[in-house]
Amino acid sequence: MKIKNQISFGLLALASVAFACGGGSSTSTETASEETVSTPAPAKEVSLEEKYQDDPIYIKGLEKVKGSDCQSCHMVERKIVGPSYAEVAAKYESTEENVEMLASKVIAGGVGVWGEVPMPAHPGLSEEDAKDMVRYVLLLKK
Template identity: 70%
Template sequence: MKISKSLNLGLLALAGLAFACGGGEKAAETTAPEASTPAAAPAQEISLEEKYKDDPIYIKGIEKIKASDCMTCHMVERKIIGPSYAEVAAKYENTEENVTMLAGKVIAGGAGVWGEVMMAPHPSISEEDAKDMVRSILLLKK
């Protein structure tokens, strides 16, 4: 009977020691990866439309763009037939001189600046509306 008690006591002590030693290491392993996970997450990039959605100049111009046929050939961040608005904004500085020049191109149409595909003229768009459209486009810097 004494051997049995001693054996049980020894096994119990061995089990306690094994449990105590093993448990501490697992806690450290579990904590470390969790701490580094949020830092490794990439920042989510927002679209230009989202970035400028509350800007009154952008809102005024984009409403006029959407009311015309501009979106048939142009998109904000992706080239389809003509350049994207982001490409136009990257090429031209946002100055009143460029706004006037580009508004004239919107009204008169033309080809050669972005390739040989001609931009259709838009004589029914007023100069002021064309300038509002161009001002909203030139905001779209990345």
């Protein structure tokens, strides 16, 4: 009698597990697939890095930014000491005039545009390197 009860209990447990995993009802599976077909899946949010990873301006500028001290005060999407690169890109259009103006600010340093914390001068940075870095930053507009 004990063995028969144990077998019955085991079969009941197995049926419960199968039902809980979707084996007991075909209606819920059909409903879920209908909802998937009628409602498009939300687009995966792509990071700024993923968005521009093959752009030569992005690659060149990122390489120069990583080789500098920029990352001690700036991040791509979050403010640290200075504004994020995305904030700078949102404020300035990617025009040659803005590239020249921002590159000169990177080299000369400054204060007041983004608050009272001064951006140190980078006199050892060439104008072309500064422009490549600024072009990279301006690509990062959301």
